[in-house]
Amino acid sequence: MLRIVNRVLIGIIGLALLVLGGSVLAVGLGVRPPSWWIHEGRHDVLLSDADRARWRDHGWWWPAVVAALAVLLLLALWWLVAVLRRRRLAEVLVDTGDGEGALLRGRALEGVLAAEAGRLDGVAQAHVLLTGRRSTPEARVQLQLEPHVDPGDALHLLTTEALAHARDSAGLASLPAEARLRGVKHRAERVS
Known part of the structure; x- marks a missing residue:
């Protein structure tokens, strides 16, 4: 069961990274992205100064970011331990x-x-x-x-x-x- 979950998660994460990286590379090479895409041209930035400073004044923002990153780190460590730990003798x-x-x-x-x-x-x-x-x-x-x-x-x-x-x-x-x-x-x- 853990092997199946591991392969599905690796596949989903790999596919998402491939699509995101490939689209950024394509836009950087001059391909015109769709109108709903996160950036519009090869000289456009992914996060503007306004986007980065948008939530800074809210009191819940930084604790929420830290909590989300801590949960992500714990899940990644659990996943790594589960993958490296071999239950069955080969x-x-x-x-x-x-x-x-x-x-x-x-x-x-x-x-x-x-x-x-x-x-x-x-x-x-x-x-x-x-x-x-x-x-x-x-x-x-x-x-x-x-x-x-x-x-x-x-x-x-x-x-x-x-x-x-x-x-x-x-x-x-x-x-x-x-x-x-x-x-x-x-x-x-x-x-x-």
């Missing part, structure tokens, strides 16, 4: 045993781990997310359990089978995991 460093290493795509390991956890007895659905560093990954596992399954048994199977296989196949010393277990809710059926 790759896992696999020890090949020869002193070298190989890189395994994080999504591939997530997919295999989720498929194996989903095949466990009593698990209706499984989702896996890898976080951490590429040499020390951590797993977040969400399991939806059938109503007849004991959560302790499901957790034991997850750690001894799915997580152990993933840890061994990737050559990791450990694969810490956080598991969230939920029961599947079935709709009530009418008995006739």
Whole structure:
């Protein structure tokens, strides 16, 4: 979701800047702008002295400008932190045993781990997310359990089978995991 919002915002801001910059450049090169445009010719300024001093005497003007700029700055910083912070691990460093290493795509390991956890007895659905560093990954596992399954048994199977296989196949010393277990809710059926 954040990736979609990020791309849409970058696209809108980029398009607005391109249109505004292109129109200023075109007017500067001598193209006649429409009558409703913000400036009329190549020697016209964007903000006249009267436009710049127009709101100076009003008491609300400078606090409103400062508040708007502060909100814009906070939104830009939030956006930057959200873009730079990676929630999902892109790759896992696999020890090949020869002193070298190989890189395994994080999504591939997530997919295999989720498929194996989903095949466990009593698990209706499984989702896996890898976080951490590429040499020390951590797993977040969400399991939806059938109503007849004991959560302790499901957790034991997850750690001894799915997580152990993933840890061994990737050559990791450990694969810490956080598991969230939920029961599947079935709709009530009418008995006739």
